[in-house]
Amino acid sequence: MRDDDIIVLKEPELTPAERLYLPQILDGLKTTLRHMFDLQRRHAVVHQYPEQTREDTGELRTANYHGVHRLNKDPDGRVACVACFMCSTACPAHCIHIEAGESPWPDREKYPVQFDIDELRCIYCGLCEEACPVDAIELTPLYELVSCTREELILDKEKLLQIYEETKGIKPRRNPPVTDYGLTGTQGLDVAEPNMKRKV
Amino acid sequence: MPTLLIAILTLGAVGLFLAMPGGRADTRRVGWVVLAAAGAVLLALLLRLVPGADPRGLFAGFALVAVFAALRVITHGKPVYSALYFILLIFAVTGLLVLLEATFLSMALVIIYAGAILVTYVFVIMLAQQSRPAPYDVKSREPVWGCLAGFLLLILLARQIELFLVPAQRTPLPAPIAEAPGTIEAVGVPLLTEYVVAIQIIGLLLLAALVGAIAIARRRPTTRAESEGDE
Amino acid sequence: MTDPTIKRIETVLRKPAVIFGAGAAILLLVTALLALAFPLYKPLLSSQFSFSMIVLAVMLVLILSATALCILFERKIAGFTQDRYGPNRVGFWGLLQPVADGLKFLLKEDIIPRHVDKPLFLLAPALALAASLLGFAIIPWAGQVRWPWMPPDAPPLSTQVANLNVGFLYLLAVGSLSVYGVVLAGYASNNKYAFYGGMRAAAQMISYELPLGLGLLVVLLVSGTLQLDQIVQQQAATGVWNIFLHPIAFFLVLVSALAEANRAPFDLPEAEQELVGGYHTEYSAMKFAMFFLGEYAHMITSSALIVALFFGGWHFWGLPGPENVTWWAMLIKLAVYLTKVALFIALFMLVRWTLPRFRFDQLMRVAWQSLVPIGVALLAATAALTYLGWQRNVWASLAANLLLLAVLLRSAARSKRPVTARQEDLPEIDVRPTT
Numbered sequence: 001m002r003d004d005d006i007i008v009l010k011e012p013e014l015t016p017a018e019r020l021y022l023p024q025i026l027d028g029l030k031t032t033l034r035h036m037f038d039l040q041r042r043h044a045v046v047h048q049y050p051e052q053t054r055e056d057t058g059e060l061r062t063a064n065y066h067g068v069h070r071l072n073k074d075p076d077g078r079v080a081c082v083a084c085f086m087c088s089t090a091c092p093a094h095c096i097h098i099e100a101g102e103s104p105w106p107d108r109e110k111y112p113v114q115f116d117i118d119e120l121r122c123i124y125c126g127l128c129e130e131a132c133p134v135d136a137i138e139l140t141p142l143y144e145l146v147s148c149t150r151e152e153l154i155l156d157k158e159k160l161l162q163i164y165e166e167t168k169g170i171k172p173r174r175n176p177p178v179t180d181y182g183l184t185g186t187q188g189l190d191v192a193e194p195n196m197k198r199k200v
Numbered sequence: 201m202p203t204l205l206i207a208i209l210t211l212g213a214v215g216l217f218l219a220m221p222g223g224r225a226d227t228r229r230v231g232w233v234v235l236a237a238a239g240a241v242l243l244a245l246l247l248r249l250v251p252g253a254d255p256r257g258l259f260a261g262f263a264l265v266a267v268f269a270a271l272r273v274i275t276h277g278k279p280v281y282s283a284l285y286f287i288l289l290i291f292a293v294t295g296l297l298v299l300l301e302a303t304f305l306s307m308a309l310v311i312i313y314a315g316a317i318l319v320t321y322v323f324v325i326m327l328a329q330q331s332r333p334a335p336y337d338v339k340s341r342e343p344v345w346g347c348l349a350g351f352l353l354l355i356l357l358a359r360q361i362e363l364f365l366v367p368a369q370r371t372p373l374p375a376p377i378a379e380a381p382g383t384i385e386a387v388g389v390p391l392l393t394e395y396v397v398a399i400q401i402i403g404l405l406l407l408a409a410l411v412g413a414i415a416i417a418r419r420r421p422t423t424r425a426e427s428e429g430d431e
Numbered sequence: 432m433t434d435p436t437i438k439r440i441e442t443v444l445r446k447p448a449v450i451f452g453a454g455a456a457i458l459l460l461v462t463a464l465l466a467l468a469f470p471l472y473k474p475l476l477s478s479q480f481s482f483s484m485i486v487l488a489v490m491l492v493l494i495l496s497a498t499a500l501c502i503l504f505e506r507k508i509a510g511f512t513q514d515r516y517g518p519n520r521v522g523f524w525g526l527l528q529p530v531a532d533g534l535k536f537l538l539k540e541d542i543i544p545r546h547v548d549k550p551l552f553l554l555a556p557a558l559a560l561a562a563s564l565l566g567f568a569i570i571p572w573a574g575q576v577r578w579p580w581m582p583p584d585a586p587p588l589s590t591q592v593a594n595l596n597v598g599f600l601y602l603l604a605v606g607s608l609s610v611y612g613v614v615l616a617g618y619a620s621n622n623k624y625a626f627y628g629g630m631r632a633a634a635q636m637i638s639y640e641l642p643l644g645l646g647l648l649v650v651l652l653v654s655g656t657l658q659l660d661q662i663v664q665q666q667a668a669t670g671v672w673n674i675f676l677h678p679i680a681f682f683l684v685l686v687s688a689l690a691e692a693n694r695a696p697f698d699l700p701e702a703e704q705e706l707v708g709g710y711h712t713e714y715s716a717m718k719f720a721m722f723f724l725g726e727y728a729h730m731i732t733s734s735a736l737i738v739a740l741f742f743g744g745w746h747f748w749g750l751p752g753p754e755n756v757t758w759w760a761m762l763i764k765l766a767v768y769l770t771k772v773a774l775f776i777a778l779f780m781l782v783r784w785t786l787p788r789f790r791f792d793q794l795m796r797v798a799w800q801s802l803v804p805i806g807v808a809l810l811a812a813t814a815a816l817t818y819l820g821w822q823r824n825v826w827a828s829l830a831a832n833l834l835l836l837a838v839l840l841r842s843a844a845r846s847k848r849p850v851t852a853r854q855e856d857l858p859e860i861d862v863r864p865t866t
Contacts, residue, residue, distance in 0.1 A: 020843050022682075028785040036511040036781075045514045280551070280618055287611070307600040315607025316637060322614055323633040326626070383596045384657055 062171050065141040066124040069117050071160035072136050072173045079161060080136035083110040087128035087137050095121035096128060115157040119145055140167040204245070205358045211238040213351035220347075221277045222339030228275075235271060239264065259299055266292035274346075277337055279325045283318055290314050304387045447523040476578055479588050487592045490567055498727040499529035505727075505780050512784040536720035544620075544713050551619035556718040559612025559725035565605040566732035568592040571660035573765035574667075574745050577756045587756040590765070591660055598657030599647055602736055603640075606691055609729055610636040613693070613700055613710050616722070620713040628709030631791065632700035635690055638798040639697075643687035645806030649680040650740050652813045653822050659736075663744030667753045669823065672743040676828040677813070679835060681741045683806050688733035690798075693726060695783035699791060734775035735768075742771055808835055 018024055035041070047054065054060035072080045083100035101113035128137050140163060147153050155163075164173075215238055218231025243260055269289035276282045290313045297306035340346070391399055443449055475481040503518065503525060510517025518525035543552060571594075575587035595601050610632055617629015650673055654662045666672050674681050690697040701709030711722045738744060745764035746752065789797065812831040813822065821827040 020840060025782075025786060029781060032512040032781055032785045035514055036508070038514065042511070042514050042516065046516055048516075280548075284551075284615075303595065303597045304600070307597045307604045310604035311600070311607055315604060315640065319607070319610055319614070319633050319637055322611075322618070323630065323637075326614070326618055326630060326633075384600070 060141055062141040065143070066126050066139045068119065068140050068142040068145055068163060069122070069128070069155070069160060070138055070140050070163040070167055071115060071157060072138060072164055073161060078105065079111060079115075079157065080134055081112045081115060081132075082108050082134055082136070083112045083115075084133060086131040086133060090127045090131035091122075092125060092127065093121045093123045095119070112157060115160060117155050117160065119153045119155055120150060135173065138171075138173070140171055142167060206355060208238050208241050208245070209351060209354050209358060211241075212354075213347045216271065216275070216350070217343050217347040219271070219275050220340040220343040221275055221337070222343070239267065242267075259296065262292045262295040262299070266296070274340075279337055280322065283321045283325060286321075287314050287318050290318075304384050441520075444522045444527060445520075450523040450526055473580070477581060477588075482588050482590075483592050486572065486590055487568075490570075490572065490592070491564070494564070494567060494728060494731060495724070496529075497731060498724045499533060501727040501730070501776060502532060502723065503528045504777070505783075508777065508780045509784050512781070533720070536717055539716040541716040541718065542713075546621045547713060548619040548621065551615050552713075553718075555612050555616035555619055556714065556721035556725070557612075558615065559609065560721045560728065562605060562609040562612060563725040563728035563732060565608070566602050566729075566736070569595055569598065569601055569659055570732075570735045571663050571739060571744060572768055573761045574660070574663070574753060575756050576758055576761040578758060589660055590761060594658065594660060596658060598659055598662075599736065599740070600657055602732075603644065603647065606643075606732075607636065607640055609691070609725070612722070612725060616714065617700075617710040620710070622713055624706040624708070625710050625712045628700040628702075628706050628712070632693065632710060635693075635697065635699060635794060638795060639687045639690035639802075642683045642798060642802035642806050643691065645803070645810055646680045646683035646687065647740070648810055649677050649683075649806075649813045652810070652817050653677065653828075655822075659739045659744075663739055663746065664753050666743040667746035670746075670748060671823070671825055672741060672746075674741040675825055676823070677741075677809070677832060678829075679805065679809050679832050680813075681737070683802055683809070684737060684740065686797075686802060688737060689779065689782065690794075692729040692733050692779075694730065694779055696786040696788050697794065698783075698788060699794060702788060730776060730779055731772060734772045734779070737775060738768065738771040744768055744771075805835070805839065808838075 047057070074080045081098075082103075083098055085098055085100070088094075088096035088098050095118040097114070097116040097118075098112050099114040100110045103109055103111040105111070124139065126139055129135075129139055132138075142163070145153065211234055215231045215234030215236075219228050219235060220231075221228075243264060266289055269285045269292060272285040273282045273289060276285060290309060294306040294309055297303075297309065472485070475485060506528070507517035507525070509515075518528040521527040521531045543549065569591060571589065571591045573590040575589050577583075577585060577587040613632040614629045617625045617627070617632065620626070650662065651657060653673060653676055654665050656662060656665075662673075689695075693700050699709075700706075701711065703709070706712070711719055714722060745768040747767050750767060751757075751760035751763055809832075812835060813828075816822050816824070816827055816831060819827075
């Protein structure tokens, strides 16, 4: 670094009024008073939440909102997760608990027998979504997560799959099968098309 | 009459000695019993002898609270509690002063003692707070001499009280002056006319004390440049 | 997910007609009861002592509910200044929020930590609230009143709990006591943050008592009496409020009152960002609420004091003056007084949401290097005016104030001292080993 790169900033000299401090206080009061009686701005800024949601105003970004998790299903309706433990490893809050079992399907080795997410420990950082190699776990735009007990907020596999069913309307599964597993059953080639392209 | 007063005071002094911090717990308890006995006799005496019907109960109540608080100031082991009992004492004395219609003096007492001096005390005590109580809080240093000196002082005072209490010489309390005696005018005008020299001297003394305190407390941090110049 | 009955109750309570209707109904009921019971308490109204007791009871109820309402208004004003709505869920415009707050405080677990000094821990919130409420005794709420059934030559009653001849000296005395609640809470909590809060409170109170006293002394010199009702009477008789005579003294008292009430920008004892919660870190439930109520009660006392001393109390031009002692005039005066107090409380709150908090050394410097010298200078000037007999002359007083302001401005402009000292502005300290 050269010497002339350093910019020496000097504090601005205070005027006598500023030194007396009182005029500045009046200035500040003027600002707060202006905001106090600015009804228009207040209406524009504030959402009256339960009656007026961000979905209504179209301000909710459903594509990347970090809300409750879901477990995606593949086009066959099976759980897309392959129990690779990437998400629970990536999770900084250690809120994902997976028990893997041998897959009954020929196209993958493992599948989650149990898949629990403690939504109370989760910090909604989205790292699980980033880590997932098959895009099975995703964060949905659902943010109204309430319950009467703590136990209810430890979501299990069934609940997470159900959330997928509920939310696939507003947020379709981003990019169906990224797996290299072969196609099975009714799955059409067109679904697998993007991945074929990506492999090349 | 004097013998009775002296007996009460002796009882009080012995009780106080026993109740001083540092002794065994049961000894201190005995001390409190003795003190309570002395207090009860004194209260009976006061109620019987103090003239005037109406404020007598109030007077006795305030006096009792004052004496109890004063005892706790010196017998309590924790300095913060001592300071708080001091405040209680001041309030009791304020009550007594209000009974005497010395309202200005009473308010001045509260403002100066409770409002300023004791806040400073509590401040200092909190600053100097140790993890465990200091030895001088746990054990009183000179209980014998302290109690004896206080006892002698009270005897001297009692001689005055005794004159006042002897029924033959008991004079009715002076009738309240029409102009309330304790108002700020009644206190302020003599202070600035009759006692003006004394006030000035006191002011001078306080100023000297203030300057002295600043002179002692002020140790100016020398800047490095200055100290280099010295060397 | 929500209980439909609860939801229905909520929507019903949020209708303005319901809230105002209920309020009007309660008011009507109380008025009817009072009218029915009138023969019972009519003799009580005629003697000064029992009338003072009635004033005490009424004002106590009024002020305790006002402190609860103050919390709502504080949050409302906080919301408004930040372009929000503030609480508006419980009842119309959030008017039932104080009830909800109170219920919540009552139902919360009352925790007494194991390491605290228990007697003092319990004593502190009670002291904080009691000391704040004591000051109401001498506020002259509505001047004097003579009931229609009293003989016309009877001395009018004063709507004051106690007309002490030491007047606002009493206010100074009880005002200085309010620090004990804070200091004891800090000490008893046995927690370093609470402790720092208590220490700061003690130092702050001692420092700001001086400018407060100096400002009050100026009023004393002007009015020649300590009794608040007489001070108000004087202002009402001449129509010249003391603020017109001594704006600087008003400023001194206002700043000191803010500091004494531990309000922003002087809320260092409870500075959330530095001290968790300050002196009430360890408190919960109703004991915490008592600190809150104490703070707001102190704010109302300070406002009432300032209004009486500088803003003519119940006086307003064109409204009934001191010679009108009918009961309806009393009600109007009371309304005027309460309006002024409410305006001051609003100012206090606005200041809180406008100004950043002082640093501790700045706080001390403001008190000792700015306010106290100003106060002494102003006191000397007023003493000179009083000697000349011009103490109630508006032009003379204003001239003295302006002169003082000019001197201040000049000295401030000429001084090269940094306004906020920084570490690098301080001289390097050479710590030598003491030998």
